[in-house]
Amino acid sequence: MESPEPEAGLSAVVELAEASRSGDRRATARLLSLVERGGALADEVASATQAHVGGAHVVGITGAPGSGKSTITNSLTTLLSEAGQQPAVLAVDPSSPLTGGAILGDRVRMNGASDAGVFIRSMATRGHAGGLALAASGAVRVLDAAGFDPVVIETVGVGQVEVDVTDAADTTIVVVAPGWGDAVQANKAGLLEVADLFVVNKADRPGATDARRDLELMLDLSTVTGRAGFERPSITMTTATEGDGIGELATAVAGHLDLLSQGVELDRRREKRRIAEVRAHLEHLLVGAADEMLASEGLQPVRASESPMMVARRLAGQLLD
Amino acid sequence: MDDPRSTLSGIPLSPVYGEGPLPGEYPYTRGVHTDMYRSRLWTMRMFAGFGTATDTNGRFRELLRSGSTGLSTAFDMPTLMGRDSDHPWSLGEVGRAGVAVDTVEDMADLFADIDLGGVSTSMTINGPAAILLAMYVVVAEQGGVDRGQLAGTLQNDILKEYQAQKEYIFPPRPSVRLVTDVIRFTAAEMPRWNPVSVSGYHIREAGSTAVQELAFTLANGFAYVEAAVAAGLHVDDFAPRLSFFFNSHVDFFEEIGKFRAARRIWARWLRERYGAVDERSLKLRFHTQTAGVSLTAQQPETNIARVALQALAGVLGGTQSLHTDSHDEALALPSEEAARTALRTQQVIAHETGVTGVADPLGGSSYVEWMTDEVERRAEEVFAHLDEIGGGSILEGVHEGIQSGWFMGEIAESAYRFEREVNAGERIVVGVNAFIEGNGSSGAELLRVGQEAEDDQLARLAAVRLGRDSEAVAASLGRVIADATDTGVNLMPSLVRAVEARATVGEIVEALEGVFGTYVETAVV
Amino acid sequence: MVGTDLPIRVVLAKLGFDGHDRGLKVVARMLRDAGMEVVYLGLRQTTDSIVAAVEQEDADVVGISMHNAGHLTLGPMIVAALDEVGLDVPVVIGGIVPDADLSELEAAGVAAVLGPGASVEEVVSTVRSAVGRNGIT
Numbered sequence: 001m002e003s004p005e006p007e008a009g010l011s012a013v014v015e016l017a018e019a020s021r022s023g024d025r026r027a028t029a030r031l032l033s034l035v036e037r038g039g040a041l042a043d044e045v046a047s048a049t050q051a052h053v054g055g056a057h058v059v060g061i062t063g064a065p066g067s068g069k070s071t072i073t074n075s076l077t078t079l080l081s082e083a084g085q086q087p088a089v090l091a092v093d094p095s096s097p098l099t100g101g102a103i104l105g106d107r108v109r110m111n112g113a114s115d116a117g118v119f120i121r122s123m124a125t126r127g128h129a130g131g132l133a134l135a136a137s138g139a140v141r142v143l144d145a146a147g148f149d150p151v152v153i154e155t156v157g158v159g160q161v162e163v164d165v166t167d168a169a170d171t172t173i174v175v176v177a178p179g180w181g182d183a184v185q186a187n188k189a190g191l192l193e194v195a196d197l198f199v200v201n202k203a204d205r206p207g208a209t210d211a212r213r214d215l216e217l218m219l220d221l222s223t224v225t226g227r228a229g230f231e232r233p234s235i236t237m238t239t240a241t242e243g244d245g246i247g248e249l250a251t252a253v254a255g256h257l258d259l260l261s262q263g264v265e266l267d268r269r270r271e272k273r274r275i276a277e278v279r280a281h282l283e284h285l286l287v288g289a290a291d292e293m294l295a296s297e298g299l300q301p302v303r304a305s306e307s308p309m310m311v312a313r314r315l316a317g318q319l320l321d
Numbered sequence: 322m323d324d325p326r327s328t329l330s331g332i333p334l335s336p337v338y339g340e341g342p343l344p345g346e347y348p349y350t351r352g353v354h355t356d357m358y359r360s361r362l363w364t365m366r367m368f369a370g371f372g373t374a375t376d377t378n379g380r381f382r383e384l385l386r387s388g389s390t391g392l393s394t395a396f397d398m399p400t401l402m403g404r405d406s407d408h409p410w411s412l413g414e415v416g417r418a419g420v421a422v423d424t425v426e427d428m429a430d431l432f433a434d435i436d437l438g439g440v441s442t443s444m445t446i447n448g449p450a451a452i453l454l455a456m457y458v459v460v461a462e463q464g465g466v467d468r469g470q471l472a473g474t475l476q477n478d479i480l481k482e483y484q485a486q487k488e489y490i491f492p493p494r495p496s497v498r499l500v501t502d503v504i505r506f507t508a509a510e511m512p513r514w515n516p517v518s519v520s521g522y523h524i525r526e527a528g529s530t531a532v533q534e535l536a537f538t539l540a541n542g543f544a545y546v547e548a549a550v551a552a553g554l555h556v557d558d559f560a561p562r563l564s565f566f567f568n569s570h571v572d573f574f575e576e577i578g579k580f581r582a583a584r585r586i587w588a589r590w591l592r593e594r595y596g597a598v599d600e601r602s603l604k605l606r607f608h609t610q611t612a613g614v615s616l617t618a619q620q621p622e623t624n625i626a627r628v629a630l631q632a633l634a635g636v637l638g639g640t641q642s643l644h645t646d647s648h649d650e651a652l653a654l655p656s657e658e659a660a661r662t663a664l665r666t667q668q669v670i671a672h673e674t675g676v677t678g679v680a681d682p683l684g685g686s687s688y689v690e691w692m693t694d695e696v697e698r699r700a701e702e703v704f705a706h707l708d709e710i711g712g713g714s715i716l717e718g719v720h721e722g723i724q725s726g727w728f729m730g731e732i733a734e735s736a737y738r739f740e741r742e743v744n745a746g747e748r749i750v751v752g753v754n755a756f757i758e759g760n761g762s763s764g765a766e767l768l769r770v771g772q773e774a775e776d777d778q779l780a781r782l783a784a785v786r787l788g789r790d791s792e793a794v795a796a797s798l799g800r801v802i803a804d805a806t807d808t809g810v811n812l813m814p815s816l817v818r819a820v821e822a823r824a825t826v827g828e829i830v831e832a833l834e835g836v837f838g839t840y841v842e843t844a845v846v
Numbered sequence: 847m848v849g850t851d852l853p854i855r856v857v858l859a860k861l862g863f864d865g866h867d868r869g870l871k872v873v874a875r876m877l878r879d880a881g882m883e884v885v886y887l888g889l890r891q892t893t894d895s896i897v898a899a900v901e902q903e904d905a906d907v908v909g910i911s912m913h914n915a916g917h918l919t920l921g922p923m924i925v926a927a928l929d930e931v932g933l934d935v936p937v938v939i940g941g942i943v944p945d946a947d948l949s950e951l952e953a954a955g956v957a958a959v960l961g962p963g964a965s966v967e968e969v970v971s972t973v974r975s976a977v978g979r980n981g982i983t
Contacts, residue, residue, distance in 0.1 A: 026933075029904040037852050066725055071843065101853060101878035107899065108888040109843060114895055119902055124853070124883050206712070241492075242838070398863040410862045410890075413919030487865030487889055528868045614868075618942070618962045651962055652944055733871045740872050744966045753963045842889070 013041060017048035020146045025119060028146045032121055035138040046138055052145035054270075057257045060169030061154045062191065067177040068201040070109035071240040072249070073154045079246050080150065081116040088119040088148035090139050092155040092165055095126035102126070106154060119148060133164045134280050137273070140168050150253075166194050167276060170269060171256045173197045173249075174233075176215065178207030192222060195233045197252050203237035203245060212237065231259060289319055326359075328675060337680045344639075344680040348588040350581050350693065351681035352639040353604040358677035364642035365667045366443065366608065367660060370395030370419035372774035373781065374430035377420040381435060393443040393644070394431070395419035396453075403449035403490045405827030406778045416774035418654065419445075423782045423827070425820045428456040429463070438466040442473035443518075443608075448490035450477035451499050452829050455816040458511075474515040474564060474608075477503055480541040480719055481520050483842065484728035485527035490830055493723055495837035497716075498808060500545060501552045506813040508559045515564045517545055518608065525568035526614045528736020531579045532696055534568060536703035537728060539586055540715055543704075546595050547716040556595045560602035569631040569638075570612040576631070577683060578692030580638025583607065586697055609635035610644040616651040619760045620752040624648035629666045636670055637683055643667055726845035733845060782825070789823035797822040798832045805836040854977050857905040859887035859896050861912070861920050869940060869962070870911040873969055880970040893927040900928065900935050906977045907957075912941040922954035929955070936976040940964075 013034070019027035031049070034041045063069050070091070077087040091106035104122035107114070114120055123139060125132050136153060143151045155165045166172045174195035200211045212235055219232060236252050238245030260266035293315060306314075327333045336356040337343055345355035354360070367389070369380045381392050397419040399411040405423050406415045415421050422428055432442075437460070446453050454475050458468045479496040482489040489496065500517060507516040521538030529537065542563060549559050565583065569576050587605035591597040611631040616624045625648045632645050645663040647655030655663070671677060683689045704715065710727075711718025722728050742748040749755045797819040804815040819829050856877055858870055867889055874884045885903045887895065900908055910924055917939060925937050936957035943951065943959050951959060957976040960969055974980055 026901050026904075029902050033852070033904040095883075096878055099879050099881045101881045102883045103874050103878050104883060104885045105845075107903075108886050109841075111841065111891075111895065114898055120899075121902055122883075122885050241841075241843075402863045404863070410892075412862075413916035414863060417916065482865075487867060488863075526868070527866075528872075652942060733868075733875075736868050737872055737875045740876075740966075750963075754965070 013044040014048050017045070017052075017145065020142070021052060023147070028119065028142060029121070031142045031146075032123075032139050035142060036123065036135055038135070042138060046141065049141050049145035053141050054144070055147065055149055056140075056144035057150040057171065057253075058140055058144070058169045059150050059152045059253060060166035060172040060194075061152060061175065062156070062166055062172065062194070063175030063199075063201075064177070065156055067175045068238075068240050069154050069156070069175050070106045072173075072175055072199060072201060072238060072246070073106075073152055074110040074113045075238075075240045075243050075246040076249060076253075077110075077113045077118045077152060078116045079243075079250055081113065081118050083250075085150070086119075086148050087113075088143040088146075088151050089113065089121070090136065090143065090151065090153045091120060091122045092132070092136065092153065093122060093124060094156065095124040097126075100126055119143070131280065131284075133167060134277065134284070136165045137168045137277050167273060170260060170266060171196045171253060173199055173253070175199045175201050176211055177202045178205050178211040192218060196231070196256055197249075198233050198235040199238050199245075199249060200235060201238050201240050204239045204242070208237065231256075286319070290315070293319060326678065328678075334678045338682075339685040344684075347592075347600075347603065349584040349604055351684045353584065353606060353641075355680070357639060357680035358636070358671075359680070362671050362677065363636065363640055364391050365389075365664060365671075366391045366393050366642045366644055367664060368393045368395050368445070368610075368644055370397070371654060372416040372420065373777050374420055374422060374427040375433075376416070376774065378431055378433050378435075381432070385435065385440065391441045391443065391642070392435075394445060396444075396446050397421045400453075400826060401446060401448065401488050403452070403826055403830035405825050406775070406782050408827060413775075415778050421774070421778045422453065422456070423778070423825045424785045424823055425456045425459050426785050426823070427778075427781070428453075429460045432457075432460055436466075437461040437464060438470045440472075442471075443476075444473065445476045447476055447479050447482050447486075448488055448496070449826055449830055450475050450479075451503050451813060451816055452820065452826055454503060454506075455813065455820045458817060459820050468511050470513070471511055472513040474518050475503065476518045476520060476566070478517055478520045478541065478566075480544060480723070481523055481538070483723040483840070484524060484537060484541075485529070485732060486523040487842070489840045489842075491833065491837040492840045493720055495805075495833075496840075497544070497548050499812065501548045502811045502813055504545070504549045504559050505552060505554060505811055507562065508554060515562050516559070518564050518566045519545065520566040522566050522568045522610055524732065525570060525612065527732050528614075528739065529732045530735050531570065531572065531575050532699045533703070533731060533735060535579050535583055535586075535696060536700035538565065538567070539583065539590070539700065540704060540707050540719055542587065543590060543595075543715040544719045546591070547714060550595070551716075556591065556597045557599035557602050560591060560595075560597055561599060561604075564641075565605055565607035567607050567609050567635075567640075568612050569609050569635040569640075571615050571627060571631060573630060573634050574689060574692050575696070576634040577638045577689060578696045580607070580609075580635070580640065581681075581689070581693040582697040582700065584639070585693070586700060606641045608642040608644070609638070609640040611635070611646045613646050613650055616646060616648070617750065617752050618651040619757065621648050621651060623752050624651070625662060625666065628663060629670070632666055633670055633674075633676070636676060637681075639681060724843065726843050729842075729845040785823055786825075793822045794819075794824050794828070797824055798828060801829060801832045802836055805833055854882045854907065854973065854979070855885065855903060855905045856882050856907050856909055856973060857885045857887060857896065857899050857903060858909045858911070859891040859899070860889050861891055861893070861896070861910060861924065862916065863890070864913050864916070865889055866913040867911070869913075870909075873909065873911070873940060873960075876966045876969050877973060880966075882973070893924055896924060897927050897931060897933065900933055901931070905935060907936050907938060907973055909938045909940060909973070912939060912943075917941065917943050918947055918950060921951050921956050925955040938972060938976055 016027045016031050020031055031045050034045045061069050061073055073089055077089055080087045093102055093104045093106055095102040102124035107120055107122055110120055140151050153169055172194050174191045198215055200208055215235055234252055236245055236249045336359055344352035344357055370377050397416050398414040399406055400422045404411055406421050444453055461471055477500055479500055483493055504516045507514040519538055519542040521534040524537050525534040550556055584605045588603040591603050597603055611628045615627055628645050635643050645666050647659035647663045649656055649659045707715055707718030710721045743750055743754055746754055800815045801819050804810045804812050858874055874886050877884050887899055921939050928935055938958045939956055940960040958972045960972055
């Protein structure tokens with residue numbers, strides 16, 4: 001099953017995009033691979049899918065390792081699928097910083113969702129031209145255009161790169177588990193600011209009510225209440241392994257979308273996301289052009305008396321001319 | 322040389338050397354008996370099971386004829402997982418790696434013409450252990466042997482399944498309740514039965530280090546003690562009947578240190594932490610099996626030497642019974658000839674080497690005593706960690722370690738570290754990364770179980786389903802469900818009734834799953 | 847062209863009841879350290895769940911580990927299940943497979959068999975040659 005090679009070009013991508021929209025999952029999977037590969041074909045994929053996006057509620061799920069994100073994603077999407085929706089999951093896992101390889105181990109906790117027909121795609125964090133956030137946005141676009149709704153992005157809540165992925169979501173869920181001061185850790189990791197909804201998972205454990213209280217307290221004290229000050233996040237208690245609280249979570253997620261849609265917030269967020277994406281692409285293009293310029297010309301015209309900043313200004317002038 | 326009281330040269334031997342505490346004295350570092358193998362050799366217990374119950378019965382009766390007094394039963398994968406032979410996943414697995422048991426009829430055939438009052442039977446089963454024990458009781462009593470007369474061991478160690486072997490069915494808490502029900506049942510009605518064999522073997526096979534094997538296993542043992550005490554038993558009511566099962570791997574002195582440390586730790590914890598006063602509660606008795614994972618597919622004859630050295634470590638470590646692996650096990654189920662060589666290896670150690678003449682012959686060696694102390698110290702670090710995450714309870718710590726994937730992560734890292742060392746040539750495995758001249762396929766005859774056994778078993782199961790009173794089956798399963806719902810009730814009596822009504826293992830397991838749920842592991846890669 | 851050789855994507859799984867996952871986990875780490883992306887499905891998978899994963903993950907190769915002498919039944923079964931939906935993805939089997947069974951597995955379309963004690967180099971090169979590329983970016 002070869003992905004179309006570059007020379008196959010635009011027509012092949014358009015065909016894949018059409019097949020994907022008509023429910024061909026293999027076509028969707030290949031489009032996702034093209035997005036991951038980056039380059040010209042990824043741009044074609046973006047063009048071919050752009051006209052069909054907007055139908056999906058994009059939900060981000062993040063939290064510390066071991067908090068139960070995958071299990072929640074599994075239970076939530078299984079429930080939605082059984083209720084007649086067509087969820088897809090984009091599960092992001094870290095790559096090894098040494099080898100670039102990765103063990104994508106989220107799917108192993110999503111057997112229920114897989115059996116229920118949920119489309120699941122695993123994505124490693126590294127090796128994306130233009131960065132992970134761009135690749136994730138491109139992948140979400142493919143899934144959205146294919147007709148999946150909601151599209152759930154699951155990502156580990158450590159490190160800015162991973163947290164940035166949640167920018168691609170309309171609604172961001174932050175999962176916290178009792179013990180080891182996880183609520184405090186979540187705060188430190190900047191997760192308080194990105195949360196639209198909180199989940200205290202493993203609610204059957206001692207310390208779950210403490211975790212909830214800690215969160216309430218931090219929200220009381222926080223100057224930024226909820227993402228971009230939109231709405232104070234609600235807190236849902238779940239025991240995902242048993243499926244407890246997942247119905248409430250589904251209601252909270254749907255309720256948040258309603259809330260976003262009532263005013264301009266949904267449009268505002270999507271607009272902001274679009275600008276961020278344009279900006280990232282722009283940055284990528286400019287950096288590429290700059291590298292090319294430096295590679296082809298080197299620093300030949302540079303006089304030792306000129307400061308690096310002066311050189312940069314001069315070259316930028318040429319670049320943007 | 323079969324006279325352990327003098328050497329080949331005729332030098333007379335004392336039963337033990339050195340200063341106290343001697344073997345048979347607290348904390349039993351040097352052994353649980355005063356003169357160890359002088360008065361009684363270890364039990365040479367060999368594992369058997371393949372095909373249908375009738376096939377295995379033939380092997381059992383042959384073993385008994387040749388002087389064995391203990392039988393050890395290996396069940397096939399569907400039985401171990403509590404599923405019937407006609408379950409879709411059972412395809413290709415029925416009777417392959419052990420014997421298939423679906424109903425009490427199979428259990429009756431398995432032990433046909435064997436005097437259950439006169440043998441001891443070990444059953445290697447965990448998830449559905451309580452059901453298989455119920456079947457054994459029913460078969461014995463139908464043959465006129467009272468349950469109180471039955472001697473044997475049920476592995477019934479579910480915690481290590483979540484940590485290592487992965488043959489679980491229900492979530493950990495209801496599974497521990499089933500273990501506790503068996504402990505209560507045997508404590509009251511089967512005084513000669515060992516209800517749990519706390520097993521490190523599989524933890525080690527999954528890739529742990531010796532220290533991890535020891536620490537995780539003893540922690541599981543402490544967890545069962547805490548669970549049974551919480552269920553209302555006094556520690557001395559059941560602790561004398563807990564037994565252990567360890568791996569004997571290739572690092573000779575580390576293994577010996579592990580066995581000696583195991584006895585000392587168990588004795589101290591049972592006395593000091595759990596308040597045991599009965600001396601039998603403090604004595605850790607264990608079965609040993611040589612390390613299947615250390616066997617190589619390359620130059621398989623070399624495995625005979627590995628097995629001999631590992632068996633010797635078990636004996637010098639003071640084991641109560643021993644299984645020696647067959648040298649062809651890295652390739653297939655053991656052939657009869659290879660199994661015989663493995664048994665002969667034990668007999669050479671027992672009757673020719675003279676190591677049985679003196680109890681704990683290595684005791685007092687600076688190196689062995691240091692190794693024992695060091696293994697113990699490292700194990701105590703693990704207990705401290707589990708005690709902490711369990712909020713002062715080892716049982717809770719073990720549950721937490723399972724749920725968070727801590728045990729699995731530790732084991733997987735150790736396994737990978739070992740593979741990397743072998744691969745980098747830092748650790749030599751003969752025939753694998755060094756001395757590979759002569760590698761090639763071996764001409765050895767391998768045991769194969771064909772499709773016939775599966776077909777036979779499916780026909781037998783269909784016949785039992787047809788011939789039974791289906792209303793009685795349904796009623797008995799209803800009772801199982803009702804009792805499962807009430808945590809105060811012991812499930813064993815309703816399991817015995819369901820088995821009598823010819824309910825299958827799979828049907829009983831499904832009834833219990835309806836109440837307990839099915840465990841899905843949080844996998845740690 | 848930027849990054850046209852993507853990392854090789856491998857789906858690793860065990861079929862049926864067999865719970866021995868030590869080998870599979872070690873192989874997962876070996877392949878990760880060789881720069882591959884390993885979609886780890888773990889224990890108790892069905893042919894359906896494996897086929898779904900291969901399709902959705904756009905995998906280049908599937909590795910199935912077996913330790914219960916069921917390889918002659920299960921190996922051809924997974925190859926056939928992939929064939930049936932038109933997924934031309936090589937299947938590599940790992941575990942205890944007697945030499946005598948190799949030709950039967952090969953005839954059934956199994957791409958390669960890795961026995962116990964295979965070195966990292968053997969594992970990695972077997973997967974790479976089954977896929978037909980190195981997958982180094």
